Amino acid sequence: LVKTGTKNDYLFFNKTIEYQSIERRLLESAFRIALKEKQFYLEYQPKINLKSDQIIGMEALVRWNHPDLGTIPPGKFISLAEETGLIIPLGEWILYEGCRQAKEWQDKGLDNLVISINVSVRQLEDPEFAKKLTQILEETKLAPEFLEIELTESVFADIQNTISILQEIRAIGVQVSVDDFGTGYSSLSYIKHLPIDTLKIDASFVRDIHVNEESRAIVRAIIHIANSIGLKVIAEGIELQDQATELSIEGCRFGQGYYYSRPLKIEAFEQFMQKRLVTI
Numbered sequence: 001l002v003k004t005g006t007k008n009d010y011l012f013f014n015k016t017i018e019y020q021s022i023e024r025r026l027l028e029s030a031f032r033i034a035l036k037e038k039q040f041y042l043e044y045q046p047k048i049n050l051k052s053d054q055i056i057g058m059e060a061l062v063r064w065n066h067p068d069l070g071t072i073p074p075g076k077f078i079s080l081a082e083e084t085g086l087i088i089p090l091g092e093w094i095l096y097e098g099c100r101q102a103k104e105w106q107d108k109g110l111d112n113l114v115i116s117i118n119v120s121v122r123q124l125e126d127p128e129f130a131k132k133l134t135q136i137l138e139e140t141k142l143a144p145e146f147l148e149i150e151l152t153e154s155v156f157a158d159i160q161n162t163i164s165i166l167q168e169i170r171a172i173g174v175q176v177s178v179d180d181f182g183t184g185y186s187s188l189s190y191i192k193h194l195p196i197d198t199l200k201i202d203a204s205f206v207r208d209i210h211v212n213e214e215s216r217a218i219v220r221a222i223i224h225i226a227n228s229i230g231l232k233v234i235a236e237g238i239e240l241q242d243q244a245t246e247l248s249i250e251g252c253r254f255g256q257g258y259y260y261s262r263p264l265k266i267e268a269f270e271q272f273m274q275k276r277l278v279t280i
């Protein structure tokens with residue numbers, strides 16, 4: 001049991017566990033209420049063509065607006081949602097809302113923007129997932145080529161099952177991107193067997209690409225592999241001009257990060273787009 005010590009240490013440790021489980025149960029019941037009362041909303045972070053500076057799309061990122069606690073970031077509740085299964089109804093709402101908003105923007109004249117939506121491995125395990133996706137696209141009238149789903153590498157732990165569900169998703173016409181690439185399970189050797197469209201270079205390699213030769217080498221390798229098997233590459237977490245420049249030099253065509261824009265609420269995203277259109 002962790003660290004031995006005095007009786008008091010042990011008691012304290014036990015109390016902590018108990019406290020954590022109470023905290024968790026409180027969070028879970030608050031989460032159920034939040035789902036019912038629609039306390040969630042999406043922010044949108046622009047994705048940029050690094051050469052032309054044009055906006056190619058946006059990633060939807062969920063936030064929880066709690067009446068007492070204010071805005072809670074996904075890092076604080078996604079894993080709870082996954083463990084409790086509540087990610088299924090939440091994830092469905094996220095997909096619906098993201099597609100609806102993307103279609104609304106298209107109708108307002110923001111053409112050709114692809115919306116990227118993070119999908120949890122739990123959602124993929126739902127045998128109804130592809131059917132639900134089809135329904136959402138029909139209801140929102142968003143053409144499937146304007147939707148991309150982002151999956152983290154953990155989905156590739158169960159590779160056989162993943163391949164068939166990804167094939168279904170791509171058969172609908174929806175694109176698939178591997179998020180946080182380079183940090184998880186997938187190795188460059190089997191990436192070629194995966195029915196995917198895009199690799200998203202993890203922010204940890206971008207952070208020091210302009211000063212660290214190893215990070216740059218990893219980025220270069222990822223881009224090289226992607227190019228040779230026909231995948232697109234996007235870099236996430238770009239905060240500095242230098243990082244964008246180095247990524248561009250290595251042949252990375254797309255990126256996103258605070259350097260271009262933070263994730264934005266609907267109105268701020270529209271203002272951001274308007275400013276860009278005026279200055280271009």
Ligand code: C2E
Nearest residue numbers: 061062073074075094118119120237238239257258259263
């Ligand atoms: P992710 O999909 O890898 O998203 C990137 C995260 O990095 C986001 O954090 C984004 O706000 C943040 N970010 C973007 N640019 C920069 C930058 O230049 N610097 C830094 N330091 N950070 C940047 P966020 O919104 O807190 O989301 C964290 C993670 O939570 C996401 O990582 C994703 O795994 C998960 N998540 C977010 N929204 C959803 C969702 O709708 N569904 C699911 N299943 N997961 C989500």
Ligand code: MG
Nearest residue numbers: 059118150179
């Ligand atoms: Mg993502």
Ligand code: MG
Nearest residue numbers: 179180200236
């Ligand atoms: Mg990521």
Ligand code: MG
Nearest residue numbers: 179180202203
């Ligand atoms: Mg990440």
